[in-house]
Amino acid sequence: MHGTFALQRVAWSSDRAYPCVNRSDHDGGKANGHERVIDARTDDQAGMLLTTTKTAVPLTSPDWDGARERMLIEVQRLFSAAPLLLAALLMTLAAWWLGGWLSRRAAVQRVARRNPFLKDLLASSIKGGVALLGLTAGLQLLNATAVIGAVLGTAGVVGIALGFAFKDIVENYIAGVLLSLRQPFRQHDHVRIAEHEGLVMAMTARATVLMTLDGNNLRVPNAIVFKSVILNYTQNPSRRFEFDLSLAGEGAAEARLAELRDCVAGVDGVLADPPVETFVQAYADGKQAVRVRAWIDQRGDDIEAVRGRAIAVASRWEQGRHEPPMAAARKTGAASASNSAAAEQARQHLVRAGSAASQSRDLLDATAPTE
Numbered sequence: 001m002h003g004t005f006a007l008q009r010v011a012w013s014s015d016r017a018y019p020c021v022n023r024s025d026h027d028g029g030k031a032n033g034h035e036r037v038i039d040a041r042t043d044d045q046a047g048m049l050l051t052t053t054k055t056a057v058p059l060t061s062p063d064w065d066g067a068r069e070r071m072l073i074e075v076q077r078l079f080s081a082a083p084l085l086l087a088a089l090l091m092t093l094a095a096w097w098l099g100g101w102l103s104r105r106a107a108v109q110r111v112a113r114r115n116p117f118l119k120d121l122l123a124s125s126i127k128g129g130v131a132l133l134g135l136t137a138g139l140q141l142l143n144a145t146a147v148i149g150a151v152l153g154t155a156g157v158v159g160i161a162l163g164f165a166f167k168d169i170v171e172n173y174i175a176g177v178l179l180s181l182r183q184p185f186r187q188h189d190h191v192r193i194a195e196h197e198g199l200v201m202a203m204t205a206r207a208t209v210l211m212t213l214d215g216n217n218l219r220v221p222n223a224i225v226f227k228s229v230i231l232n233y234t235q236n237p238s239r240r241f242e243f244d245l246s247l248a249g250e251g252a253a254e255a256r257l258a259e260l261r262d263c264v265a266g267v268d269g270v271l272a273d274p275p276v277e278t279f280v281q282a283y284a285d286g287k288q289a290v291r292v293r294a295w296i297d298q299r300g301d302d303i304e305a306v307r308g309r310a311i312a313v314a315s316r317w318e319q320g321r322h323e324p325p326m327a328a329a330r331k332t333g334a335a336s337a338s339n340s341a342a343a344e345q346a347r348q349h350l351v352r353a354g355s356a357a358s359q360s361r362d363l364l365d366a367t368a369p370t371e
Contacts, residue, residue, distance in 0.1 A: 081142075088138030095134020099127035121177065168223070169206075175222035176205045184225075185232050190298070192231040196220055233298065238271065241307040242293040245314050248286065257290065263317045264294055269306035271295040 103123035139148055163170060180203070185191050189200045191210070198210035198218055207219040233239060247256060261276045270276065274295050281289040292314060296306045 084142055088141050091138045091141065092134045096131045099130030102130060103127045171223045172206045172221050175226035176203070179203060179222055179226055184230050189232055189234040191233065193220055193225055194228040237297050237299045238295050239298045239303055240293055240295050241303050242291055243307060243311050244281070245290045245292060245318060247288045247290055247318060253288065260290070260292065260314060260317065263313055264292055264310050267306065267310045267313050269296050269301040270310060271297060
């Protein structure tokens, strides 16, 4: 009976919903010897079924009370954590102050007297390191250690990206730090760096500034200076120069070479020790090709000026020999020596003026030992 009632209710509902279905298919016949009966309850239930399928479900209103309650809970949690936040902030500020205090201590100042650039680098490292320790302790107090890992990971990725983007700048900066520690030359030294030659004016964090021999300013990147062969003409005071001279073949060879050595030794600026040397390079067409070598003290004399005076004296002696060799040397050397001294003073003045006009900090230290 229950099964028959359920089947008939569905059939009647379908008939009401779809009029095209023949009602007689559902009215006739018997099931288990009983007639199918549709009472008022079945009709009401069918109507309710049709009405339910045609009615839209209304939207629910926002839960403002729940949102307000959650916001109040978060505010209460924030106020309850305020003492910890304040303690973490005070801990970070105290670490920052302690780092600044340590960076101004006597040990750092001793480094500053030797190298002001390294002093700034060391002071910044100490201050930043202590401040980072304080920040880490504050985050641990707040139980926010996950933030430390995220920050360090982000800093590592950013550091790698910046390292590739500013490779040349970082390379020159690190080379400047290493050169300031090594001090391969001093200010006003005459050096040759790779194919560049001149007098050292200053060394900054990025480049080494030279004044070329013709008076121009030349900036050589510190990375090139660090990786190149450096020839320092000033570090060893004594410097040798040489020139070639062609002599006629008449007369005793040894006597004439001794006379030539005496002539060159009398030139102003030529050192007596080591002595002047002469060598016969070749003999052809009745003439001797002689090479002359002599030494100067470049702390007080310019090598090109002394070499020019020696060539002039030797050429005059070779052409005439009307005067004694020493007298000819003194006569020629006196005028050229005054010109050389004036030129050297002018050049040193330019170097000092250029060094004073430089706006960057000079990393060269006159009191620090050179390598």
